[in-house]
Amino acid sequence: MKAKVAVRHALQLAIAIYSLAALPIAASWAQDDGAAASTAAKTGRPRRGGGGIDLETSFPQIASGKWTGKRLADGQPDIAGDWSNPIANHDNTTDPQGGIPGDPTSHRKLGPRSERAPSRVSDPPDGQLPYKPWARAVQQDLETHFFNPIEPQYIEPLDRCAPAGIPKSFYWHGYEIRQYPGKILFLFQSGWRIIYIDDASHHLPANIKLWNGDSRGHWEGNTLVVDVSNLNSKARFGRTAEFTTDRVHVVERYIFSNNGKRYNYVATFTDPTAFTRPFTVTVPARRWTLADPRNGWHFPLKPAHVAAGDHRLIPDYYEFMCIENNGGFGQQLAIGGAPISVSQTH
Amino acid sequence: MKRNSIDGRSFVALATIAALGACLLGSQLALASDSTGSTGKIPRLPNGRPDFSGIWQTLSNADDDLEPHSTRADAPPSAGYVEGGFIPYTPAALEQKQKNFAARGTDDPRLKCWTLGTPRGIYYPEPFEIFQRPEDLTIVFEFGDSVRTIHTNNTLHPVDTDNEFWLGDSRGHWEGDTLVVDVRDFNDETWLSRAGDFHDEALHVVERWKYLNANTIDYKATLDDPNIFSRPWTLEVYLYRHLEKNFQIIENYCYTLPFDKYYPYPKSEQPPQG
Numbered sequence: 001m002k003a004k005v006a007v008r009h010a011l012q013l014a015i016a017i018y019s020l021a022a023l024p025i026a027a028s029w030a031q032d033d034g035a036a037a038s039t040a041a042k043t044g045r046p047r048r049g050g051g052g053i054d055l056e057t058s059f060p061q062i063a064s065g066k067w068t069g070k071r072l073a074d075g076q077p078d079i080a081g082d083w084s085n086p087i088a089n090h091d092n093t094t095d096p097q098g099g100i101p102g103d104p105t106s107h108r109k110l111g112p113r114s115e116r117a118p119s120r121v122s123d124p125p126d127g128q129l130p131y132k133p134w135a136r137a138v139q140q141d142l143e144t145h146f147f148n149p150i151e152p153q154y155i156e157p158l159d160r161c162a163p164a165g166i167p168k169s170f171y172w173h174g175y176e177i178r179q180y181p182g183k184i185l186f187l188f189q190s191g192w193r194i195i196y197i198d199d200a201s202h203h204l205p206a207n208i209k210l211w212n213g214d215s216r217g218h219w220e221g222n223t224l225v226v227d228v229s230n231l232n233s234k235a236r237f238g239r240t241a242e243f244t245t246d247r248v249h250v251v252e253r254y255i256f257s258n259n260g261k262r263y264n265y266v267a268t269f270t271d272p273t274a275f276t277r278p279f280t281v282t283v284p285a286r287r288w289t290l291a292d293p294r295n296g297w298h299f300p301l302k303p304a305h306v307a308a309g310d311h312r313l314i315p316d317y318y319e320f321m322c323i324e325n326n327g328g329f330g331q332q333l334a335i336g337g338a339p340i341s342v343s344q345t346h
Numbered sequence: 347m348k349r350n351s352i353d354g355r356s357f358v359a360l361a362t363i364a365a366l367g368a369c370l371l372g373s374q375l376a377l378a379s380d381s382t383g384s385t386g387k388i389p390r391l392p393n394g395r396p397d398f399s400g401i402w403q404t405l406s407n408a409d410d411d412l413e414p415h416s417t418r419a420d421a422p423p424s425a426g427y428v429e430g431g432f433i434p435y436t437p438a439a440l441e442q443k444q445k446n447f448a449a450r451g452t453d454d455p456r457l458k459c460w461t462l463g464t465p466r467g468i469y470y471p472e473p474f475e476i477f478q479r480p481e482d483l484t485i486v487f488e489f490g491d492s493v494r495t496i497h498t499n500n501t502l503h504p505v506d507t508d509n510e511f512w513l514g515d516s517r518g519h520w521e522g523d524t525l526v527v528d529v530r531d532f533n534d535e536t537w538l539s540r541a542g543d544f545h546d547e548a549l550h551v552v553e554r555w556k557y558l559n560a561n562t563i564d565y566k567a568t569l570d571d572p573n574i575f576s577r578p579w580t581l582e583v584y585l586y587r588h589l590e591k592n593f594q595i596i597e598n599y600c601y602t603l604p605f606d607k608y609y610p611y612p613k614s615e616q617p618p619q620g
Contacts (some may be wrong), residue, residue: 052465073392130463152608153411162602163491178484180399180477185484191599193491194475200594210597234602305502316496316504317482319513324460324535 055086059284074181083175084298090238113307123280135274142241161322163191163211165235174298401588408469411541446542459600463536465567525555561587
C-alpha cells in the first residue's frame with residue numbers, strides 16, 4: 001500500500017536520495033523523459049539536472065508599470081494558475097545551471113560561464129552574496145559537506161521534507177497560485193503560503209518564526225509587492241547552502257508581464273547580521289498551460305475524469321505529501337551522523 | 347361611548363404592542379429558521395452558492411473520542427458525536443480499535459504531525475482556512491502540511507482508483523445550499539480520533555456542509571467501509587468561524603520539530619562577530 005504511494009512520489013524521493021547518496025537521478029524521470037528529450041532537441045542544449053528542468057539560459061526583464069491584463073472582481077491583476085522557473089532547480093544559487101559543486105557523479109564538462117544562466121543573485125553586480133566573513137565560512141562549511149554529511153546539519157532541510165522556504169520555493173518544482181479577494185495562496189510542493197493583500201497594518205509578533213514567513217502584499221500596477229517578516233531562516237537557498245539569519249527582512253516584487261505569460265520574482269534581502277549590504281535575488285517564472293508539453297517537474301498535470309470516457313488532461317491538484325510517504329528520508333539521510341528516527345517526532 | 351373612546355386609545359396601544367410582538371415573534375421565527383438551517387443571510391459567491399471562505403474550527407472534543415465516554419486522564423467527558431451513539435465496528439475491527447485505544451499514547455499518527463485525513467482534519471482542534479472559487483474549495487489546515495481540494499467543477503473521481511491519498515479524492519456538488527462531497531481513494535494510514543478509531547483503504551466518506559447561520563457550519567460525515575464497519579454511520583460537529591481581530595492560520599509544520607535542532611545557523615540570540 002505504502003509502496004504504491006511511494007511510487008507516485010518517486011520524484012521527490014529521487015531528489016532526496018540524489019543529494020544524499022549521490023545516485024544518478026535521470027532514471028526516476030521515466031514519465032517525463034520524453035518531454036525532456038524533445039525539449040533538448042528543440043533548444044539544442046544538453047539537458048541539465050534531469051527531467052527537462054533547465055529550459056532557458058537567459059530571461060527577459062519585465063518593467064514595473066501599468067497592468068492592462070485580466071483582473072479579478074476585487075481589482076487584483078489575475079495571476080492565478082500554474083507557474084514554474086525555466087532556469088534550474090536548487091542545485092546551485094550563483095551558477096544555477098552549473099550543477100552541485102563537488103558532485104562526484106557528474107562527468108559534465110562545463111563550458112564558459114556565459115553559456116549558462118546568470119547567478120540568481122542579481123545585486124551585487126558580481127552575482128555573489130555579500131557575506132560577512134563568519135557567514136561565508138558557515139556557508140562554505142555546509143557546501144563542502146553536501147556530499148559528505150557527517151553531521152546532521154549538513155543535510156539540506158528540504159531533503160527531510162521541510163518547506164523550501166524563501167526564495168527556494170520559487171525554483172523547486174512548479175507550483176500553483178490560487179487567488180481570492182484580499183488573498184493570494186501559493187501551493188508549493190513543499191508547503192503553502194498565504195499573502196495578505198492590502199492588510200499591512202500588522203505582522204505576527206516578531207518572536208514567531210516560520211519557514212515561509214508572514215507575508216503582507218499590495219499591488220503597484222503589474223507588480224505585487226510583498227513584505228516578508230517572521231522567517232525562521234532554516235531553509236537554505238539551495239544545495240550550495242546559502243542562508244540568512246532569522247533577523248532578515250525581505251521585500252519581494254513579483255513583476256508580471258501584461259500578456260500573463262511570465263513574471264520575474266525580484267526579492268531584496270536585508271540582514272545586517274550576516275551580510276555587509278542588502279542583496280537581491282531574481283528568479284524568472286513562466287506560466288504553464290495545457291498547451292505545454294507534459295513535464296512532471298514543472299507542471300505535474302493529472303488526468304481529470306470529466307465524464308464517462310472523457311479523461312481530458314486538466315490541471316487537477318493532487319495532494320503532495322512528503323514526510324508521510326517518505327519517512328525514510330530522515331533515516332537514509334543520517335549517513336555517518338546522528339540517527340534521525342521517526343520516533344523522535346513523538 | 348366614553349369607554350369606547352378610551353378603548354380607542356387602548357386599541358392603538360394594543361395594536362402597537364401587537365405589532366412589536368409580531369416583530370419579536372418574527373425575529374424569533376427568523377432565528378428558529380436559522381437554527382434549522384433553512385434560510386437566513388449567509389455569505390454567498392457571486393454565482394449564488396454559499397461561500398464557506400473563512401477560518402473555521404470545531405468547539406467539540408470529537409477528536410478526543412467520537413463516542414460517548416466518561417472523563418479520563420487524556421479526555422474530558424463527552425456525550426459523543428456519532429448518530430446512534432457508537433461506531434458500528436465489525437467484531438474483528440472492534441478488537442483492533444481496542445488495541446489502538448490501548449496504544450493511543452504512542453500510535454496516533456497525529457503524534458508524528460502526519461496528515462490527519464478526512465474527516466478527522468475537520469474536527470481536529472486546530473483551525474483551518476477555506477478558500478473558495480466556483481470551481482473548487484481549498485482547505486488549508488494549520489496542522490502539518492495538508493492542503494485539500496474539493497473539486498466543484500463537475501469532474502468525477504480519477505479513473506485510476508488506487509492513488510491511496512491521505513486526504514482522499516474529494517468531488518463536491520450542491521444540493522440547494524448544502525455542499526455534498528464524495529470522498530474516496532484513501533490509504534489506511536490515518537485514524538479518525540485520538541481514541542484509535544480507524545478505517546482502511548475501502549473508506550468512503552460523504553460529507554454534508556451546510557450553514558446554520560453566517561458564522562456556523564453544520565458538518566456531517568457519513569462513513570462507509572465494509573471491511574471495518576457493519577453499516578454506514580454518521581458523525582456531526584458544528585464548525586465556528588474565527589471572528590477574532592487579525593486572526594490568521596499560522597503554519598504549523600510540526601513534523602520539522604524533530605530535526606529543527608540541527609539547523610541552529612545562526613543563533614540570533616548571540617549573533618557571531620565578524
